[in-house]
Amino acid sequence: MDLSLTPGQQMLRDAARDFLTREYPRKVIREIDETESGFSPELWRQMVDMGWVGMILPEEYGGMGSSFTDLGVLYEEMGAACLSSPHHSSVVLGGLTILEAGNDKQKKKILPSIASGQRILAFALTEPDYGWGPGSVKLAATRKNGHFVLNGTKLFVPDVQVADQILVVARTSSRGSPETGITLFLVDKGTAGLSSRILEGWTGDKLSEVIFNNVEVPASAVVGRVGGGWAPLERVLEKASIAMCAYSVGGMQRLLDISVEYSQNRIAFGVPIGTFQRVQDHVIEIVNDLEAARWTTYEALWKLDERQSDAPLAISMASVIASEGFPHSAEAAHRVHAGIGIDKEYGLYLYTKKARSLQHYLGDPVHHRKQVGRLLGM
């Protein structure tokens, strides 16, 4: 047993932490968040330069062939900074789906440009009948003269505003079980009949509504097998989920750090508020959420890297814990901070709204708890 990071992972963590602390303090994150696109081309370029964008993809496609634990280490630091970028949509969801399901031609053409950051993908699964299982996919793709025509609405899709292409999860058949009849399409954003708008509200990343109105795509846009999209997608969703768990771990760690600091510096009734046991309780709740999420997440990452058969169970369990723990920790941090917590300049709210968005992203705690039950054979 060795629960320490490898020297390489420690270097990755330290480099990411130094860079993000120096260049992307909460003030800068807030400025990016307040732009219309929520996207910083400068940050994206820096992420490419540091090798973060391609790292999880194989070397033959311009990546570094890093492990999922490596990815988790990076995501933890990105979460600590509350960073927003299309990394998760484009590389983890998009790139890994192409890698899992795509043919050789697609992999050779698409993956190197994802790894170099020149091509950005968005990933569209959820719809008005919200859910992350195959049963919730209704967007219809019908054959017409050797082409496919897509009709329907995708909802809550991140990063559409900066993407070149959208990886669309569509239904080509309604017969059989919900899994059968799912087909994946890679659709250019400029295709006729495709329109999108950013949804306003209190969301961690910019989320869009994407409407497909007789969007015609060639058969070459299909990624993988017609009707065989769900199985590879399920494997990618697992990896994408555990990456976001690591992001949440980083977020909780930062919430703990700023809450501890504030509890020692803020004076009330002539003493630091950390003197009050009611305040201490909130800090302890964050510690408990954090440590539970940290170790379930890293065990799941390890199981994934080791290709252990019970990795999906570990991932769903970590997802339950992280997606409940992050918003809960944010709430506890607000209790510690009181007034200053609602001051946008202080920036605690960045974590709070991110945590709330992430609670539902890739499946809420109820979804993952049901997965746990299913995988336990209940």
Add this chain to the structure above:
Amino acid sequence: MRFENVYTPEQERAREALRKEVRELIKAKGKGVSGGPVDDRTISRDLLKRNKEFRIELGKKGWFMPTMPKKYGGAGLSPDMASVIYDELDVLNEWAADGFPGGVGPTSFVPNDHSTGMVGILNKIGTEEQKDRMLPPLVRGELVTWEVFTEPEAGSDLPSLQTTAVRDGDEYVINGHKMWIGGNNAPPDVLMTLAITDPNAPRHRNISVFLIPCNIPGVHIYPIDCLAPPYKNQIIFEDARFPASCAVGEGGDGWVAFNTRGGDGGREGERRRPIDELIDYSKETIRNGQRLSQDPEVQEIVTKAYVDNEIHRLLGLRNRWMAEQNRAGTAKKRTTYEGGQMTVYNKQLGPRNADALLKAWGPVALIANEPWGPMRGAAEMYHRHAIEQTHPGGTIEINKLRMFRSVIGPGTRIPAS
């Protein structure tokens, strides 16, 4: 990262050889040494005697506290090798296997907190002469020990204890009232007792530790009728005289020793059995024509409990790993809140598990009789035991206080309110 141990072929061979040796000892000498009722008040003297004899057999091999150095009566094994022994002994620790860490039954062979805590204190403040003299009989399992700390007016606020030990020539005279005392391996031989030796010294520096033999005049032990085993006792010291050589350390260092004692990480990081029982019983039991686990509400209760217990397992694994790193001198991160966090989690998990058993199964979870009571009736005991375990070693609230102080670190300590 690696969440499990990987062994070289050589290590595998050593583990297998040790396993074989333990099995042989159990086969040769382990007949009728355990089992019996989980209720340690009704256990027969005869079984206790056989139990002690086997514990001494283990001690001869250094296997009662296998991680202790050989010169003190241990086997000098790594915690990992020691786990081979503990795993094999589970065959005998019938009730330990049912999810009561350290074993509830009086016939547990895994050293409990009382034994490891005493060794920890001796290691911390004992002089070399004291360690050479006192450790071997404890480590070899020859002496049953109880921690004698708490008093009627000194529980969570332990430094307020009032028992006094006054030096009189080559002896001490002890007077006082101790409460909630006792462990599994009744009856005790030695009492590890905290008492005030210098009433004029400042708080925390006025307390010393003694290893007091039980068989001296003036030591009176009275059982308390508690909810669940391990049953507790009151002890009255009434002008009891014992040799000055029973003192541990230099005197006045009792509080420091108490506060920093600890086990060897033992079996932390293993899953508790009730959660497996909860899943299996729910899957196997048919009610109203369907499996209990097919009820969505039962499913939710069981999966929540599963997640809860997995967190417990992983926090334990983390602590065990940190203990190993500390022992090897390779720790990169200082251990701070982790011990307190585990204590808090542990104390909260017991009642939550009991609640899950009751909600998922209904009233059978409160029944001891076969065939109705699940887990051979242990489910009902789990309810009582979980409540009882929330207090020893400090309440949840006291442990949260300790945890917070560790979170902010010693350098930035703020005064307690």
